[in-house]
Amino acid sequence: MPLSNTATRISLLGSTGSIGLQTLDIVESHKDHLQVVALCAGSNSLEKLCAQTIQFEPELVCVPNDADREKLICLLGANKPKKLDIVTGEAGLIAAATLPNCNLVVTGVVGAIGIKPTYAAVRAGKNIALANKETLVAAGSVIMSEAKKQGVKIIPVDSEHSAIFQSLQGYTNNDIDFLWLTGSGGPFRSWTLAQMENATKSDALKHPNWSMGPKITIDSATMMNKGLEIIEARWLFNLSAKKIKILIHPQSVLHSAVEFKDGSIVGQMGVPDMRLPIHFALFYPERVASTLVPRLDLVKLGSLTFEAPDYKKFPCLLMAQEVAESNTTLPCVLNAANEVIVDSFLKDLLPFKQIPKLLEAVLSLHKPARNPDLDDIFEADAWSRKEAFRLVQAPISSI
Numbered sequence: 001m002p003l004s005n006t007a008t009r010i011s012l013l014g015s016t017g018s019i020g021l022q023t024l025d026i027v028e029s030h031k032d033h034l035q036v037v038a039l040c041a042g043s044n045s046l047e048k049l050c051a052q053t054i055q056f057e058p059e060l061v062c063v064p065n066d067a068d069r070e071k072l073i074c075l076l077g078a079n080k081p082k083k084l085d086i087v088t089g090e091a092g093l094i095a096a097a098t099l100p101n102c103n104l105v106v107t108g109v110v111g112a113i114g115i116k117p118t119y120a121a122v123r124a125g126k127n128i129a130l131a132n133k134e135t136l137v138a139a140g141s142v143i144m145s146e147a148k149k150q151g152v153k154i155i156p157v158d159s160e161h162s163a164i165f166q167s168l169q170g171y172t173n174n175d176i177d178f179l180w181l182t183g184s185g186g187p188f189r190s191w192t193l194a195q196m197e198n199a200t201k202s203d204a205l206k207h208p209n210w211s212m213g214p215k216i217t218i219d220s221a222t223m224m225n226k227g228l229e230i231i232e233a234r235w236l237f238n239l240s241a242k243k244i245k246i247l248i249h250p251q252s253v254l255h256s257a258v259e260f261k262d263g264s265i266v267g268q269m270g271v272p273d274m275r276l277p278i279h280f281a282l283f284y285p286e287r288v289a290s291t292l293v294p295r296l297d298l299v300k301l302g303s304l305t306f307e308a309p310d311y312k313k314f315p316c317l318l319m320a321q322e323v324a325e326s327n328t329t330l331p332c333v334l335n336a337a338n339e340v341i342v343d344s345f346l347k348d349l350l351p352f353k354q355i356p357k358l359l360e361a362v363l364s365l366h367k368p369a370r371n372p373d374l375d376d377i378f379e380a381d382a383w384s385r386k387e388a389f390r391l392v393q394a395p396i397s398s399i
């Protein structure tokens, strides 16, 4: 479905999160070309969703349950758009993702909750601006084969994958020798292993370059984020995980690169601002002027540096790399356990250093299914969450 020559009508899943808010900033500054037709948000942000509904006048809004629906109606009061449909739960998310009037679904929700609506959107022939990496980590094979069958475009919003996607324009993956996935190294890049033993939540939440939601910021501190991105890239670009290399780049200016067969390395640079990859995905394949994102001043920057990753300090990265190649339920289990464990860390239920140990414990207990279908994936996801909850509550000495 071509996106050019017509207004892009967006269903925004996760409209009050970091990706959602930045997407709406871009929509607001390009009203002639971008329109919001559906908004979806969680129970904790109904007031924000109310304000967005009044501002953007979508035809459909999705909230988690009936109580949220009543609250939203109350909040909207006389400002409720006349033709607004308010739907709820998983069925509501799927309705938003498959809305007939939508031609681009932006998946800004966090976690495995994105899998079913993304799959439904692909089956309905909608192009996807994919900001929910967990969907490809857990169900990459299923989503990408369906996307191929339906002829829909999956346009990455993750900054590294957007950089690779942009570098690959005009080429195919047969031309690639390696992908260089860059990462800042997170807040603990220059910490010693001993210092990291006592890292606190506020230390882990201090990302040096990017402004992102709390879950992904913790994933950056453990470098699980980069690990999940290897799996995401493996499915998105249909490559062996062995062809995806990690490069630590503290300035977060080279957002990733492709090393082609002839030895040329082609990458994409820009300021570390998520509005840049979101803007690209909303307008792809066109390049449209952006007034929101500051320009990169290379002279002012002066120099860029690169390092190899330290797997001893970041065992989560190694764990993800080890399961990335397999078309089994292992990546799904890793992702689901990580969601539970990071959430528990954010609720102060465990110390930072326990995150990789708990993940390893869940992975070692799993009996993976090969070539999983969606049912296998949801079964593995539920099993992994249950195991992770159990281990989070177990005494530390028993793990």
Ligand code: MG
Pocket (backbone or CB within 6 Å): 158, 159, 160, 229
């Ligand atoms: Mg990223």
